Amino acid sequence: MSGASTADPASSAKSLPLGPSGLSETRTARTLRPGVTWTHIDRGSVDPAVRWVVELGIPSTRSSPDPDASPRSVQDRASADALVGSLAAHDVDAATQPVTQPRAADVAPGVIGYRVRLVTTFPSKAAADAELARVRAMGFSGRSWYAGWDGGAAAAGHWSVNVLTIDPREFRGGIGGTYGPSIETRERTSWLAAYEKASAAVNAGFFVFDPAAGAEGDPAGAGVYDGRLLSETVGRRPVLVLDPRGAHTAVTRPVWEGTVRLRAGQAALDGIDRVPGLIRNCGGHGDTPTDQPLHDVTCTDSGELVAFNREFGARTPGGAGREVILDSAGRVVRVADARGTVLRDGERSIQATGDRAGELAGVRVGAALPLSLTLRSASGATLTRPGTSVVNGGPQLLQGGAFHVTQAADGMVHPGDPSFQYGWVLQRNPRTFAGVDASGRTVLVTVDGRQLGEMGLSIQETADVAKSLGLVDALNLDGGGSTAMVVEGGLVSHPSDAAGERAVGDAIYVR
Numbered sequence: 001m002s003g004a005s006t007a008d009p010a011s012s013a014k015s016l017p018l019g020p021s022g023l024s025e026t027r028t029a030r031t032l033r034p035g036v037t038w039t040h041i042d043r044g045s046v047d048p049a050v051r052w053v054v055e056l057g058i059p060s061t062r063s064s065p066d067p068d069a070s071p072r073s074v075q076d077r078a079s080a081d082a083l084v085g086s087l088a089a090h091d092v093d094a095a096t097q098p099v100t101q102p103r104a105a106d107v108a109p110g111v112i113g114y115r116v117r118l119v120t121t122f123p124s125k126a127a128a129d130a131e132l133a134r135v136r137a138m139g140f141s142g143r144s145w146y147a148g149w150d151g152g153a154a155a156a157g158h159w160s161v162n163v164l165t166i167d168p169r170e171f172r173g174g175i176g177g178t179y180g181p182s183i184e185t186r187e188r189t190s191w192l193a194a195y196e197k198a199s200a201a202v203n204a205g206f207f208v209f210d211p212a213a214g215a216e217g218d219p220a221g222a223g224v225y226d227g228r229l230l231s232e233t234v235g236r237r238p239v240l241v242l243d244p245r246g247a248h249t250a251v252t253r254p255v256w257e258g259t260v261r262l263r264a265g266q267a268a269l270d271g272i273d274r275v276p277g278l279i280r281n282c283g284g285h286g287d288t289p290t291d292q293p294l295h296d297v298t299c300t301d302s303g304e305l306v307a308f309n310r311e312f313g314a315r316t317p318g319g320a321g322r323e324v325i326l327d328s329a330g331r332v333v334r335v336a337d338a339r340g341t342v343l344r345d346g347e348r349s350i351q352a353t354g355d356r357a358g359e360l361a362g363v364r365v366g367a368a369l370p371l372s373l374t375l376r377s378a379s380g381a382t383l384t385r386p387g388t389s390v391v392n393g394g395p396q397l398l399q400g401g402a403f404h405v406t407q408a409a410d411g412m413v414h415p416g417d418p419s420f421q422y423g424w425v426l427q428r429n430p431r432t433f434a435g436v437d438a439s440g441r442t443v444l445v446t447v448d449g450r451q452l453g454e455m456g457l458s459i460q461e462t463a464d465v466a467k468s469l470g471l472v473d474a475l476n477l478d479g480g481g482s483t484a485m486v487v488e489g490g491l492v493s494h495p496s497d498a499a500g501e502r503a504v505g506d507a508i509y510v511r
Helices: 079-090 123-137 190-197 356-360 418-426 457-470
Strands: 026-033 036-044 052-056 092-102 110-118 140-147 157-166 175-178 200-203 223-225 228-231 240-242 250-252 254-261 265-268 278-282 294-302 304-310 317-325 332-339 348-352 371-376 389-392 396-399 431-437 443-447 471-476 485-487 507-510
Touching: 026 175, 036 250, 052 123, 079 304, 092 418, 110 418, 123 140, 123 223, 157 485, 175 223, 175 389, 175 457, 190 396, 190 485, 190 507, 200 431, 228 371, 250 431, 250 471, 254 304, 317 356, 348 356, 396 431, 396 457, 418 457, 431 457, 443 457, 457 471
Parallel strands: none
Antiparallel strands: 026 036, 036 157, 052 110, 052 140, 092 110, 157 443, 175 507, 200 485, 200 507, 223 228, 223 389, 240 250, 240 389, 254 265, 254 371, 278 294, 304 348, 317 332, 317 348, 396 471, 431 443, 431 471
16 A cells, blocks of 8 residues: 555545544545545544443334334334333333434424333443343343434444545546346455455445345345346436446436337336345335335235346246246247246346236247346436446435435335334444545445444434535445445455354445
């Protein structure tokens, strides 16, 4: 590594808008290669005055939006007060506290529900855990929680922020997205960085984590790699577009279309390179329970047409239905009355399930089945040019230099369940985000969290930090245990999972 870079906006920007003003903040910037700068920012320090709390799960009552739901962190006022009364009957002193949502582009500010915490606070996790065990023995549920992880809490830190800045005026390398050897498997960001022989990398978009939700590693949103469209969109959720030289990085809300021409006419595809019937984060057409984006939910559809490329994995998904295999010219070379096959070089396939299986019933070997897969930006520009990469994300954070947190549109509000909003949006978590600044530089950022010495960010704080770093357009990428940054072969972030660095679906690499 060479010395400090004065060109990096992160090395000279104003202090981060986190915690009380006047906190100590240090920034160390290093040039990794011409046009690529890594800046590490430390802000504040662990505040011994910040306490641990015990937060209770609130059982549903008749007043709850979903009276049959399991206990939740946030419920309506009547259900929260009822729990406080039940605790009091066991001589446990607790309080009902409002949970407040800040203004977002599509969410009004205000109280979204109420939480219940014990009145007594604790100097350590061990002390909070001991009290939690006592309360659980009485039949209640809950968790111990560091109060500094509450979004907007006045804790003095510590925050650890890593920033990669790619300046296209000097950069002569390559930048893009990678999923590794196959879509259906997950690899660590550090492994993907080595696989691409990259000088730096960060984790990228949301992906299937649980095999019950599809193929592990499958991007849960749009994915384009070296110009090849290998995953469809989640509704109109935003994406990060990268060209190989870093000169045209953009945040846009793309539109995808997939069609195959059958004897009966043009047929619309439901997806690309994913298990038919399972739509992670929803946002498809005619899916259950919704065709709108709904984050961390797997929607279902009993009848689908899904196209597969050889990049998916060793075999296409197996199961009932039909599958036709096409050669590179779009002609049918095999037909099967069940799904699951090995694709050879140059081959693609189309699988049909449920009530759509009949659409492939009359297909014969030798028939021409023209297949079209397109992804266009909000302005209509094609996003499948050679070298182009697209990774999914959400919510959007900034647009044109202004705050633009599209929390509801991107599925981070679950109707009837404010607990999701509370934990995912309002509380502090590890975050990865990206965007472009006013000079056209690509900026990739990770913020550690969910550890005593690592505070993390709420989504509003993520937008605040993005703006303070000079970004004009930005979106949130996958975070939590997925957050990771690799620099010159070493992990410079601090993963929050107890097992260490998490295997992810894809990453953004910088060569």
